[in-house]
Amino acid sequence: MNKLNELSITEAAQKLQAGEITAVDLVRACVAEIEREKPVGKCDRLNAYLEVFTDVEEQARLSDERRALSPTKGKESPLLGIPLAIKDNILMEGRKVSAASKILEGYVATYDATVIKKLKAAGAIFLGRTNMDEFALGGSTENSAFGPTRNPHDETRVAGGTSGGSAAAVAAHMALGALGSDTGGSVRNPASFCGVVGLKPTYGAVSRSGLIAAVSSFDQIGPLTKTVADAELLFNTIRGHDPLDSTSVREETYHKRNATKKIAVPKILNASRELFDVEGVGKKFKETGRMLVERGYKFIPDIDLPSLEPALAAYYIINFAEVSSNLARFDGVRYGLSLKGNSLLDDYAKSRGEGFGPEVRRRIMLGTYVLSAGYYDAYYAKAVAAREQLRREYEKAFEDVDVILTPTMPTSAWTIGEKSDPLSMYLADAFTVPANLTGNPAISIPVKRERNELPIGMQLTAAHGDEAALFTVGKDIEVVE
Amino acid sequence: MISREEIDNLAELARLKLGEEEAVALQKDISNILEYVGQVSAVSAGTQGDALKPGLSKASPLALHNVMREDAPRDADDPMAGKREQIIAAFPRHEKEYLVVRKIIQKDE
Numbered sequence: 001m002n003k004l005n006e007l008s009i010t011e012a013a014q015k016l017q018a019g020e021i022t023a024v025d026l027v028r029a030c031v032a033e034i035e036r037e038k039p040v041g042k043c044d045r046l047n048a049y050l051e052v053f054t055d056v057e058e059q060a061r062l063s064d065e066r067r068a069l070s071p072t073k074g075k076e077s078p079l080l081g082i083p084l085a086i087k088d089n090i091l092m093e094g095r096k097v098s099a100a101s102k103i104l105e106g107y108v109a110t111y112d113a114t115v116i117k118k119l120k121a122a123g124a125i126f127l128g129r130t131n132m133d134e135f136a137l138g139g140s141t142e143n144s145a146f147g148p149t150r151n152p153h154d155e156t157r158v159a160g161g162t163s164g165g166s167a168a169a170v171a172a173h174m175a176l177g178a179l180g181s182d183t184g185g186s187v188r189n190p191a192s193f194c195g196v197v198g199l200k201p202t203y204g205a206v207s208r209s210g211l212i213a214a215v216s217s218f219d220q221i222g223p224l225t226k227t228v229a230d231a232e233l234l235f236n237t238i239r240g241h242d243p244l245d246s247t248s249v250r251e252e253t254y255h256k257r258n259a260t261k262k263i264a265v266p267k268i269l270n271a272s273r274e275l276f277d278v279e280g281v282g283k284k285f286k287e288t289g290r291m292l293v294e295r296g297y298k299f300i301p302d303i304d305l306p307s308l309e310p311a312l313a314a315y316y317i318i319n320f321a322e323v324s325s326n327l328a329r330f331d332g333v334r335y336g337l338s339l340k341g342n343s344l345l346d347d348y349a350k351s352r353g354e355g356f357g358p359e360v361r362r363r364i365m366l367g368t369y370v371l372s373a374g375y376y377d378a379y380y381a382k383a384v385a386a387r388e389q390l391r392r393e394y395e396k397a398f399e400d401v402d403v404i405l406t407p408t409m410p411t412s413a414w415t416i417g418e419k420s421d422p423l424s425m426y427l428a429d430a431f432t433v434p435a436n437l438t439g440n441p442a443i444s445i446p447v448k449r450e451r452n453e454l455p456i457g458m459q460l461t462a463a464h465g466d467e468a469a470l471f472t473v474g475k476d477i478e479v480v481e
Numbered sequence: 482m483i484s485r486e487e488i489d490n491l492a493e494l495a496r497l498k499l500g501e502e503e504a505v506a507l508q509k510d511i512s513n514i515l516e517y518v519g520q521v522s523a524v525s526a527g528t529q530g531d532a533l534k535p536g537l538s539k540a541s542p543l544a545l546h547n548v549m550r551e552d553a554p555r556d557a558d559d560p561m562a563g564k565r566e567q568i569i570a571a572f573p574r575h576e577k578e579y580l581v582v583r584k585i586i587q588k589d590e
Contacts, residue, residue, distance in 0.1 A: 108571065331496070333582060356497070368494050369491055382522060383521050
């Protein structure tokens with residue numbers, strides 16, 4: 001039998017239910033893996049966790065008690081006793097939360113995020129909080145104020161980002177599943193690099209109450225798991241309308257669709273892109289296509305989505321703009337790092353200048369620029385228009401097909417420190433940002449690989465509210481071992 | 482390339498104290514990034530208003546609309562209810578239940 005921490009959530013739930021194992025056993029197996037070969041001053045060998053909670057066994061004992069008292073032995077709660085890792089931008093009452101930033105170091109959350117409330121009700125166990133790019137700005141977890149997370153498949157490489165800690169923790173079996181957040185690919189990118197499943201739900205499907213905001217018109221919380229079935233289970237637990245998030249939608253908002261078994265591939269993929277790893281990612285992409293054809297899917301090649309061309313530029317303009325306004329709340333006055341300068345203005349500038357890391361400062365500067373009076377129409381207004389055009393093109397495309405297939409990332413994981421120029425890092429987000437611009441749900445599924453190969457993920461995007469299509473096609477892509 | 486004066490002005494607007502080296506590096510980085518994202522200038526857009534009102538029916542979940550809540554005291558099940566003490570504990574400085582802030586209006590000297 002596998003070690004207990006290597007089980008999927010679904011497998012572990014069955015064993016818990018059957019009384020073969022306890023939640024305490026599961027938690028101990030995860031903690032043993034976290035602590036294996038851990039360096040001094042870190043939580044684990046990959047720097048995936050920023051904190052491992054000291055009460056994990058206590059949580060597990062309570063969960064085992066809850067099961068013992070349940071007349072059905074917890075049958076209706078498949079997450080009862082399942083140890084999860086949570087990204088460090090999701091609030092858990094009474095626990096530290098920092099968004100991997102010095103400006104929030106030591107800050108203690110005053111309430112539970114809605115997703116945490118839902119997971120608590122379902123009986124899940126929280127192992128700890130995971131590393132990320134500071135304020136979810138980046139693509140490799142190298143922008144964490146607490147050092148990069150290492151890729152479990154090659155520790156000289158990045159885990160991806162911004163939810164790199166969550167992805168690495170799941171891939172290295174330091175948790176059975178995890179939550180991340182996705183602003184421009186931050187769940188799907190590390191899922192692709194670490195070889196796990198990562199879902200960005202439809203915009204509004206999951207409440208962001210209690211998620212530290214990065215780009216409010218893009219942010220969604222999503223699961224990182226070992227299997228598509230596990231992602232589905234976590235998504236169904238955390239989804240739902242919430243009056244505390246005014247952008248959250250109701251289940252009936254989007255009408256149910258009938259599957260057509262048709263998959264589209266955008267034309268722009270054929271355009272030669274500097275970054276695209278044709279030999280590695282391109283080959284896997286073709287193999288995935290062939291496999292899906294064998295499974296009875298019909299491909300619509302080269303669909304025209306002209307607004308994909310300016311999508312990345314539009315994405316970054318909106319990102320900078322919203323980041324600069326969202327992070328204005330960190331002023332050193334009400335909470336977080338507070339430094340004293342020569343004047344009130346100087347207090348703000350000093351607290352923010354020293355509290356935020358370099359990439360955050362850069363984006364605040366860029367956001368201030370694109371929103372300033374003389375440049376607003378040239379940048380922000382154009383970006384909003386490009387976004388709207390892309391959304392319409394996607395809406396039209398999904399009249400005919402269930403999903404759009406692309407690779408998740410143009411390459412496999414790069415080495416730590418390799419991308420020192422900020423723009424080169426941004427360009428790696430080309431395939432993931434469209435779903436954030438349009439609000440469509442998207443998932444990254446790891447494809448088959450040889451032992452010596454780095455993981456590569458394929459991305460499926462579906463119509464608004466049609467996560468079901470992602471799970472159906474995703475299960476046909478995923479390698480069942 | 483974006484000028485040093487512009488960098489200093491942006492930093493002041495953004496309430497960020499930047500080091501000398503960083504300010505120099507940002508001139509180059511910001512110029513490169515703006516050049517890249519400047520490709521949106523090719524987007525044929527109507528006005529900003531058109532983009533935000535994309536001809537969707539009001540019933541469309543994607544149509545932008547304001548979501549307001551009642552101007553009423555928070556319910557007991559509101560996540561912030563009963564959290565007064567924790568919020569005060571997070572203040573960088575406090576006296577009793579009050580947040581201590583710097584004096585804004587100074588005496589003329």
